[in-house]
């Protein structure tokens with residue numbers, strides 16, 4: 001058995017991974033932990049073990065080493081709930097190799113001291129390839145005795161190791177070296193430009209710099225990347241900007257301002273706004289090239305001509321402007337895909353849309369599902385325009401159209417006796433839950449893990465499978481979707497697991513006479529279309545019936561999509577209350593809830609009646625769109641077409657994955673199918689957690705780059721619309737092959 005201390009390595013990304021590998025090769029027993037399990041594959045092959053959780057890994061270690069992107073992550077990992085410093089045993093040493101903030105380092109060291117834990121900061125420098133070679137430079141801050149004790153570890157990781165004094169000094173030294181690097185990167189570009197504009201061969205200019213007092217690490221290492229025009233993606237502009245913020249902050253805290261630090265910060269920020277946060281640090285040189293009109297390509301530089309210059313994207317400017325006006329620069333949270341990746345749409349038609357840079361995408365996201373016929377379907381749009389021209393948009397009074405649309409829905413969905421309208425899925429679910437409570441005179445509700453029912457407080461709780469240990473014995477924690485959700489909103493909500501018979505029996509045994517409703521998406525449109533089994537859904541139906549509980553089937557995504565009568569038609573199982581939205585109006589904002597007439601009749605302004613209302617309820621834009629869409633769905637083969645095309649697309653993707661040797665399983669019906677990289681269709685949300693969602697993410701991002709739009713998260717299904725029938729499936733097969741080949745290799 002090894003006599004070396006047991007190490008837990010947290011954060012095995014670009015830098016952490018080769019560092020952990022070197023420790024394993026040097027004979028240390030190493031457990032690893034990262035948010036992305038796949039990053040551990042090579043280390044496990046080398047002999048590492050996978051820590052089931054941060055807390056478990058930390059508690060079992062003699063030394064915990066972290067390598068994290070920046071102070072935010074360091075704070076979370078070290079001080080968060082079940083974080084490193086709260087989980088380690090006394091006597092453990094925690095070594096943080098991240099580039100962190102001075103104040104945070106001091107806070108961590110002080111906190112560690114209260115737990116009899118030793119803390120060393122040890123930021124590292126030099127690039128990833130130096131990490132792999134064990135040739136990092138390391139700046140250790142903390143007690144001399146602790147440094148001496150763990151020197152053997154540092155000697156595995158690095159070549160030049162400095163004990164720089166007390167906690168916080170390591171961060172200061174690391175950041176001041178980065179100041180030299182960043183300023184040097186900008187300066188080397190300017191020096192090369194001076195030579196190139198003078199007509200001197202760039203190779204000569206470079207050799208001259210290297211042989212002079214102006215030589216630097218940047219001059220020696222980075223210039224080839226500039227000459228090759230790939231601007232070195234090893235360190236991102238976002239990290240540069242983060243570090244420059246910290247650097248200038250140190251000077252500020254010492255009572256003065258840095259001139260070069262300030263200039264560098266604004267330069268790197270300008271580059272990040274233009275090229276995106278993931279672009280490499282040498283894009284500051286590209287900024288100069290484009291300003292001057294000359295690329296630094298040997299022998300003497302080449303002009304920036306309109307042919308060579310990639311068309312300038314309008315996205316960064318739009319994003320910058322939007323950020324001034326809206327939190328995160330978007331109208332609602334889910335549209336934010338990062339500053340550089342947030343999509344701005346110019347126009348849409350059929351199954352395609354075009355973005356602000358004139359790039360056209362075939363769309364399988366379809367606005368999270370509403371588009372069932374196609375964008376700008378003329379049959380629907382004309383009906384809406386005629387309605388507006390004739391009657392206006394709303395009057396706050398009844399129209400004959402209200403009952404007409406309900407009759408249309410009833411003709412397709414025998415589960416509906418009476419209905420009311422709403423403007424969004426959220427509002428429809430709120431109406432249905434209130435109706436269930438009003439009818440049953442009970443307060444509790446139950447929801448199924450992985451389902452989503454909109455943005456109101458009681459529904460804003462989820463099983464936290466991302467941070468759950470699938471091999472452990474406990475259920476995932478239930479956490480709020482975000483801030484602003486009072487704990488009280490959770491008190492009346494129970495969670496069950498899909499397809500878990502025991503959970504179902506337990507729920508009703510515990511809550512029989514207090515449960516107003518169980519809400520469920522039987523085909524979970526918010527979890528890759530993982531579906532309830534027929535017997536499980538039937539058992540849920542039976543238990544609801546025998547306990548006087550309302551079964552609330554949320555068909556906001558599945559309604560008028562997976563079949564004319566929605567998921568309930570496919571199962572032949574009917575709800576007491578149902579919600580509809582999305583496909584009901586082909587993209588116009590309309591929603592509804594309804595169900596058994598005796599249940600719905602509790603809604604009304606009679607004494608004790610359930611309140612339902614709203615200024616925009618059943619407005620004529622919404623209802624005329626629903627009227628036209630439902631007519632098309634009822635009277636044409638639109639949904640048959642959607643099914644046929646969806647099946648063809650699923651088949652072709654299956655061929656592509658099989659040819660690439662990727663285990664895969666499709667879930668859900670062809671109009672709304674999920675792709676899971678796993679041998680068997682997941683049975684519930686917890687099963688989804690062990691699918692290869694990271695591979696899916698890479699596959700999806702590559703598809704997006706190649707012109708196929710989808711959500712880069714395998715919990716969102718592929719939505720198919722009638723207009724996809726015009727798609728060139730050969731093209732799609734080719735693109736999917738390229739994307740999966742790329743994803744597998746990266």
Ligand SMILES: Cc1ncc(COP(=O)(O)O)c(C=O)c1O
Nearest residue numbers: 424425426452453454554556557
């Ligand atoms: C099943 C389900 N219910 C409710 C909602 C909330 O709908 P909306 O976003 O229209 O408020 C959604 C949204 O995606 C949903 O998928």
